[in-house]
Amino acid sequence: MNVPDFFSEVALDLHEQPTAEKTVDRITEYAQFAAECDDAGIMLVHGRGRIETASKTSERVARSHDLQNELDEGPCLLALEQGGNYVSTDVEFDPRWPRWGAAAARLGIHSAMSVLLETRERRYGTLNLYADRPDAFDANDLATAMIFARHASIALANAHQEQGLLVAIDARKVIGQAQGILMERFDIDADRAFDVLRRYSQNHNQKLHAVATWLVENRQKPVSEFPGDVQATV
Known part of the structure; x- marks a missing residue:
């Protein structure tokens, strides 16, 4: 399937999901496929700034997210707090997040990419992609993830309007x-x-x-x- 066809299929499939939970899970599945990575997950911001894992492809994804909250550092938190998208080609030696990077490496994660999920009206959270090997993501991968995140953000906005996503x-x-x-x-x-x-x-x-x-x-x-x-x- 070529890239335009893939994104068209993603947009249609996400729109057809019957519930917000299914929408979030499908975003995670498609993201893992699109980025050709080992794991993916979504962190969402709830009321009063509470952040939690809404979907994951493995338990280590949830643990890597929890570690960011516990250690107060990591690409997902930085994206949420400061905006922008972040790539780490070797988390174990990334000076931006020394404690989280070392802990993530012990989970078998060596490359990470966090992309914002947001519309013009609202920031919903981050789409987070993980790979077992260093140097797994490059500029092209980030560009693809950002395009995918735009589609996913629209799907999240629709789910939120129709069903109340955070609830x-x-x-x-x-x-x-x-x-x-x-x-x-x-x-x-x-x-x-x-x-x-x-x-x-x-x-x-x-x-x-x-x-x-x-x-x-x-x-x-x-x-x-x-x-x-x-x-x-x-």
Whole structure:
């Protein structure tokens, strides 16, 4: 697939995602493919300046983000605080972030690139790309990531307007717990469990987070006690 076709496909696919959570996850997946990197993740800024990992391709991505918050240094934080986009070709020896770079190297990360996710109205967070080897990213990779980030930022803005992105990200934990309960109870996979929650939400005019919260809080109750016929949707 050539570059214009790829970005056209990305724009269409992100627009068609049913929820904010799915939108964020798809951005991360596409970013990893576009940058040909080993890992990718998204950090979002919540109310009162709280920053958290909204999506990741591995647990070390989340850990690298947590380290930036703990050590108060790193490319993601610098991008959020000062604007701009940052590339490190060898994090272990980058003088800008000596403590984070050394810690990231111990996770197996040696190249990093952080690109802002923002529109003219709002800064949402950063798209962060990681590679196992030094010198993995060059100027062309940064240019591609910046173009991709523009598409992703528009998708984030749309998701925020339609569903309330930051609320949805805060709700992912309880939704994930509800998925796990359904997966165990009905012996179904994660995508099927999510479809059950979404369909129940739509059919009974209840928010997805509210449905998931009820299920988590009433996990010992039989399905027949749901305020509706969930069993028929499984």
